[in-house]
Amino acid sequence: MQLLKRIRPLYVVGFSLPLLAVFVHSCSKDPQLAAEVSDNIRFEVPPGFPQPVYDFSNNPVSKARFELGRKLFYEPALSRDNSTSCGSCHQQFAAFAHFEHDFSHGVDGLLGTRNAPGIFNLAWHTSFMHDGGINHLESQPIAPITNPVEMDETISNVLLKLQARPVYRSMFAEAFGSDSITTQRMSQAIVQFMGLMISADSKYDRYRAGTATLTPQETAGLATFRSKCASCHTEPLFMDNGFHNNGLPIEPSINDSGRAHITGLAADMYTFKTPSLRNITLTFPYMHDGRFSTLQECLDHYTTGVVNSPTLDPLIGPSGIPLTAQEKADLLAFLATLTDNTFITDPRFKEGQ
Ligand code: HEC
Ligand code: HEC
Incomplete structure (x- = not known):
């Protein structure tokens, strides 16, 4: 540019x-x-985006913190056997989802039961994980580090490993004013790196800004999307920070209760956080357990696969969302306009030297 x-x-x-x-x-x-x-390196609200939830004034943006966060994000020493970094499961070319993996494997190749979501526009989320089990962005990095099937390490061990490396002592000193390496500082640095991953330069964004035109099919897809999908996948973030049961059949071997796992409420059984549909062509497989590998399968689910249950969202209804073959084709064309090539090739988010 x-x-x-x-x-x-x-x-x-x-x-x-x-x-x-x-x-x-x-x-x-x-x-x-x-x-x-x-x-x-700065945090800017893209035109048309709402005010963010995360407040960077408590974690002032600086190049030193961002660079430290980047190094930590790609640091395998955050895992027990020094094999797995955040970047192993969150890959830039896949909008920071885990390419082609239904379940992500961590140390010793152990598999979790959930699909790694893409990471972008995190400052606008009120909660994290498919069940919303984490409600503050700065608590997020601790979860994978201590999760036995992800990085399986203790925080105290991670801090010891980092303290033993002079490069980290000097980077923490530059970022925070002294070389003490604490959990909070580590989280803030990672959050600064992840929080600046903003995806707002897709064809759809350019169309909204008046610098690109949608084809007739993409325009038809947008209209269908607005009438049948946008109440949950709400523009411009394509999510609503809410939890819904979108009618997926229960997978008996896992029986993931979703939001109810956190709240214990019957009304939350099998509800999951609405994922953003930005970069959706890149973040397959789909749904919390990665059960679908194509967007066509996701659309077919909404038309013919919806299972009725007490918590099924009324917006979807027991017989699903009716879509003709033409509407599905239009939707696929529209969803492809949400892919942001600027974001996935942005040199700021690549692994540093
Ligand atoms: C072994 C693979 C793996 C590793 C390593 C990993 N993650 Fe994740 N990440 C996941 C999975 C799977 C989920 C979804 C978990 C869930 O919903 O229970 C997730 C969820 C997240 C989310 C929530 C996104 C959202 O939309 O709610 C963020 C942020 C995140 N990870 C950041 C990190 C950071 C930072 C690290 C390193 C400290 C990391 N991850 C390491 C697999 C991984
Ligand atoms: C009632 C709210 C609601 C409506 C309406 C809705 N969705 Fe969803 N959608 C969700 C939820 C919740 C999930 C996540 C389910 C899960 O992870 O198990 C989801 C998941 C998806 C996914 C997979 C995303 C991913 O990253 O794995 C796609 C694609 C999708 N929806 C497209 C659509 C389309 C297209 C429409 C309109 C035809 C639509 N949705 C209507 C709530 C909704």
Whole structure:
């Protein structure tokens, strides 16, 4: 983007192609340009997004904290056998979901029972996990570290391992003003890295901003989406921070009770947090247990697979959501406009050196 902005005026005044090539070459090595990319560390609410839930004023954004968070996110020493980092299950090219895995495996290849969701726009979530079992973003990083089928490590051990490495002592000092390595500081750094993962540059976003046009089929898909799906997958985040039973048949071997696992309430049986549908073409497989591998299967579930039960959401109804084959095709075209290639290739979120 930056590069194009710089080149275009020169091109217009008639640079010859070989000269342009030299210019592009030297420009790509321009240290100032590199600095612009890596210094772009700030939290900004994208146009049209609501106010965030997470308050960065209690965790002031700085390059030092963000870089520390990035290093921790990709740090396998956070796991018992130093094999697994957050980035092992949350991969950038899959919008930070776990590519092609229904259940994510952690240390010793152990399998959990839930599918890793994509990670983006976390500052707008009021709770985390498919059952909403975590209600503050800063408590989130502790859960996978201590989960026996994920990283299976104790926090005190993690802190000892980090304290033993001079690079971490100096990075914590730079980020927090002293080299003491605590659970809270570790969480805040990881949250700063994850919290800045904002996905708001899909074709849909550009359409909303008036800089892209949807095809007739995508437009028809958006209309169907707004009438049949958006009450739960609400724009512009494509989630509602709510829990619903969307009629999935119970998987007897796991019998995941969803939200009721946390609240113990009968009314919450088999309800799960509405996932965002942003980047949905990248985050397969789908649903809390990754039971569907394609979006077509998800749509077929809503039309013909819905199972009635006392907690089935009334918005879906015992016979599901009626959709014609044409409406399904239109919906698939629309859902593809939610893929954000800028986000999945953003150099700020790659594993650092
Ligand atoms: C072994 C794979 C694995 C590892 C390692 C892992 N996660 Fe996850 N992550 C998951 C799964 C599976 C879930 C969903 C869990 C659930 O709902 O019970 C999840 C959920 C999350 C969520 C909640 C997203 C949402 O929309 O509610 C965040 C944030 C997150 N992980 C961050 C992290 C961080 C930070 C680390 C490293 C400290 C990490 N994860 C390590 C698999 C993993
Ligand atoms: C009553 C609320 C509700 C309505 C209406 C609804 N959904 Fe969902 N949707 C959910 C919930 C809750 C889940 C997560 C279920 C789970 O994890 O087991 C979900 C999951 C999904 C998933 C899988 C997402 C993922 O990351 O795994 C897709 C795709 C999806 N819905 C698309 C749609 C479409 C398209 C429509 C309209 C035809 C629709 N939904 C209507 C609540 C709803």
